[in-house]
Amino acid sequence: MASHHEAIIREPLVTGENITYAKVTDDILKPVENMPNKAWWIGFTVASLGALLWVFAVSWTFWYGIGSWGLNKTVGWAWDITGFVWWVGIGHAGTLISAILLLFRQNWRNSINRSAEAMTIFAVICAASYIVCHMGRPWMAVYSLPLPNQYGSLWVNFNSPLIWDVFAISTYFSVSLLFWYTGLLPDLATIRDRASGIRRRIYSIASFGWTGSVKSWQRFETVCLILAGVSTPLVLSVHTIVSMDFATSLEPGWHTTIFPPYFVAGAIFSGFAMVQTLLLVVRKVLGLENYITMFHIESMNKIILVTGSIVGVAYLTEFFIAYYSGGEYEQYTFLNRFIGPYWWAGCMMYGCNVLMTQLMWFKKIRTNIAVSWVLSIVVNIGMWFERFVIIVISLHRDFIPSSWAMFYPTWIDVSIFIGSIGLFFTMFLLFIRVLPSIAMAEVKLLLKTSSEQAKKKLLAAGNLEPEQAEFYKESLTKFDSVELSEYKK
Amino acid sequence: MSSTKFILGLFDDPDVLLHGIDELNKKSIPIYDVYTPMPIHGIDDKLGIKPSRLGFAAFMFGILGGTTIFSIVYYTLVHDWPMNIGGKPAFAVPDFIPATFEWTVLFTAFGMTITFFFATHLFPGRAPRVMELRATDDRFVIAIDAKGNVPHEDITNILREAGAVEIKHNDRKYVSYE
Numbered sequence: 001m002a003s004h005h006e007a008i009i010r011e012p013l014v015t016g017e018n019i020t021y022a023k024v025t026d027d028i029l030k031p032v033e034n035m036p037n038k039a040w041w042i043g044f045t046v047a048s049l050g051a052l053l054w055v056f057a058v059s060w061t062f063w064y065g066i067g068s069w070g071l072n073k074t075v076g077w078a079w080d081i082t083g084f085v086w087w088v089g090i091g092h093a094g095t096l097i098s099a100i101l102l103l104f105r106q107n108w109r110n111s112i113n114r115s116a117e118a119m120t121i122f123a124v125i126c127a128a129s130y131i132v133c134h135m136g137r138p139w140m141a142v143y144s145l146p147l148p149n150q151y152g153s154l155w156v157n158f159n160s161p162l163i164w165d166v167f168a169i170s171t172y173f174s175v176s177l178l179f180w181y182t183g184l185l186p187d188l189a190t191i192r193d194r195a196s197g198i199r200r201r202i203y204s205i206a207s208f209g210w211t212g213s214v215k216s217w218q219r220f221e222t223v224c225l226i227l228a229g230v231s232t233p234l235v236l237s238v239h240t241i242v243s244m245d246f247a248t249s250l251e252p253g254w255h256t257t258i259f260p261p262y263f264v265a266g267a268i269f270s271g272f273a274m275v276q277t278l279l280l281v282v283r284k285v286l287g288l289e290n291y292i293t294m295f296h297i298e299s300m301n302k303i304i305l306v307t308g309s310i311v312g313v314a315y316l317t318e319f320f321i322a323y324y325s326g327g328e329y330e331q332y333t334f335l336n337r338f339i340g341p342y343w344w345a346g347c348m349m350y351g352c353n354v355l356m357t358q359l360m361w362f363k364k365i366r367t368n369i370a371v372s373w374v375l376s377i378v379v380n381i382g383m384w385f386e387r388f389v390i391i392v393i394s395l396h397r398d399f400i401p402s403s404w405a406m407f408y409p410t411w412i413d414v415s416i417f418i419g420s421i422g423l424f425f426t427m428f429l430l431f432i433r434v435l436p437s438i439a440m441a442e443v444k445l446l447l448k449t450s451s452e453q454a455k456k457k458l459l460a461a462g463n464l465e466p467e468q469a470e471f472y473k474e475s476l477t478k479f480d481s482v483e484l485s486e487y488k489k
Numbered sequence: 490m491s492s493t494k495f496i497l498g499l500f501d502d503p504d505v506l507l508h509g510i511d512e513l514n515k516k517s518i519p520i521y522d523v524y525t526p527m528p529i530h531g532i533d534d535k536l537g538i539k540p541s542r543l544g545f546a547a548f549m550f551g552i553l554g555g556t557t558i559f560s561i562v563y564y565t566l567v568h569d570w571p572m573n574i575g576g577k578p579a580f581a582v583p584d585f586i587p588a589t590f591e592w593t594v595l596f597t598a599f600g601m602t603i604t605f606f607f608a609t610h611l612f613p614g615r616a617p618r619v620m621e622l623r624a625t626d627d628r629f630v631i632a633i634d635a636k637g638n639v640p641h642e643d644i645t646n647i648l649r650e651a652g653a654v655e656i657k658h659n660d661r662k663y664v665s666y667e
Contacts, residue, residue, distance in 0.1 A: 209615030
């Protein structure tokens with residue numbers, strides 16, 4: 001490992017004094033090896049009540065059919081597909097962090113990839129549940145697979161984006177799960193080797209007998225790299241295909257070629273916002289400030305700014321093309337977002353996604369935890385409204401004014417949505433209770449190069465350009481987990 | 490006759506571990522295996538372990554997946570039941586790309602990972618064959634088969650001089666069994 005030297009100007013990825021390999025394990029496994037604290041129990045109680053509401057509302061939908069939703073002849077897709085696209089989009093950040101940032105060798109991903117991937121899996125579960133619900137007769141879901149049947153066989157139509165979606169979402173879910181679980185094996189083995197009794201047996205089964213021998217690590221790294229390589233186009237394809245559910249139709253407001261890149265950027269945007277929402281709380285409650293540092297928070301805020309701005313450019317392009325195309329239906333649809341009965345939804349979409357994110361240009365805002373957290377919620381709200389605007393506002397007034405209608409959600413619509421958030425948080429809270437929320441093996445890789453103490457050694461050894469050392473010390477001032485007094489001359 | 494089966498050199502730093510491997514190699518003492526809590530690049534070269542061939546497996550599985558779904562699509566939509574959709578050709582290759590792509594990825598990922606589990610003997614319920622419990626936490630462990638090897642004190646001395654923080658003479662190969 002001759003490549004231990006990292007430029008001093010790079011900010012530390014692990015802060016704190018005396019962080020040894022053992023301390024990394026101890027710190028990260030604290031919530032797993034001890035009884036949860038009060039904050040966890042309160043969160044878990046609220047979230048599982050939400051999940052119960054979800055079970056109830058979904059059962060109600062299965063029993064009475066989707067007539068219990070607020071759909072009508074004009075607006076045939078509403079909160080169901082809005083929720084579906086919202087959740088799938090949220091899932092995208094996990095794969096971006098685990099796959100794309102791995103390919104780009106962005107080491108800061110090492111401390112956030114595990115929880116982001118877990119978030120991906122839970123978000124895709126929520127999304128898939130919407131798809132099954134909106135079929136009305138969920139047992140018919142089997143007909144979306146190309147299985148021989150007694151009608152001919154009548155096969156599925158592989159020309160249809162809806163069938164592509166079946167393949168995309170199922171592949172995405174199963175490959176994400178595989179990637180996440182393979183990455184978990186070394187950490188599960190760590191828990192196993194520290195545990196005793198029944199816990200040891202459970203983690204023993206879960207860790208597949210991992211030992212950390214040279215050959216297994218070598219193969220493990222190959223597998224992770226190739227999984228990252230195939231997941232990268234996969235994640236781009238998933239939201240591309242989701243957008244094609246709309247873009248291949250003739251509906252004004254949907255029928256646009258910009259949808260695939262616009263949806264992918266929006267997905268990463270909303271996904272990072274959700275990662276931010278979760279991790280800002282997790283680092284505080286689990287005391288992981290040394291591993292999820294201000295550098296991580298600021299980096300994620302920068303990605304939110306970039307993707308939010310891409311989304312903003314896509315919005316402008318849409319408006320320009322609507323005007324430039326000369327198509328009156330297209331033009332009306334986009335005007336209707338501001339002057340129609342749903343003007344407030346349009347304002348939420350453009351305001352939250354474009355205007356609010358531009359605040360991230362200011363470093364003071366990017367490095368302020370409370371403001372970042374609020375902004376991440378704002379982005380999540382904005383992105384939900386984006387999907388609502390695209391789906392419902394486009395549908396409710398399209399070609400024939402006599403069939404124009406409004407959409408009003410029923411209490412079942414609302415319950416499924418709130419319930420799905422409860423389901424998501426229930427799964428996430430269980431995850432941080434029983435599995436390491438940070439990839440320990442990967443963080444240990446950073447200790448000798450990118451930790452604050454390694455940098456301190458570099459500073460102590462001298463031989464640095466004074467400007468670079470100053471630059472480094474200056475960059476530490478934003479960290480909330482660094483003892484600044486030690487750097488005073 | 491000593492009852493020692495394995496000699497373990499425990500290091501607390503990956504660079505010192507690599508130094509230890511070099512020292513053992515210099516003295517031609519065969520290393521059974523090395524256990525580390527995280528991937529350490531360079532060990533495989535020093536131990537003469539060949540690069541992984543999983544990439545080839547991944548590629549073959551990818552080709553298999555793409556071919557499989559493309560054949561299914563061709564059979565169902567072109568051969569078995571071609572549909573007249575506005576007079577357009579039934580063999581509409583661009584439309585077949587998304588499904589083909591997804592199954593290429595699906596087969597690559599699962600085929601390669603299952604091959605990895607199979608080749609490395611990883612499966613749920615496998616009894617962990619652990620020589621040193623801290624090897625998954627904060628110790629970097631060199632394991633040396635004690636049988637028919639140079640005097641054990643020599644190995645101990647080499648490891649100590651190379652910077653091992655602890656040296657164990659284990660009577661059992663694996664400590665993870667009851």
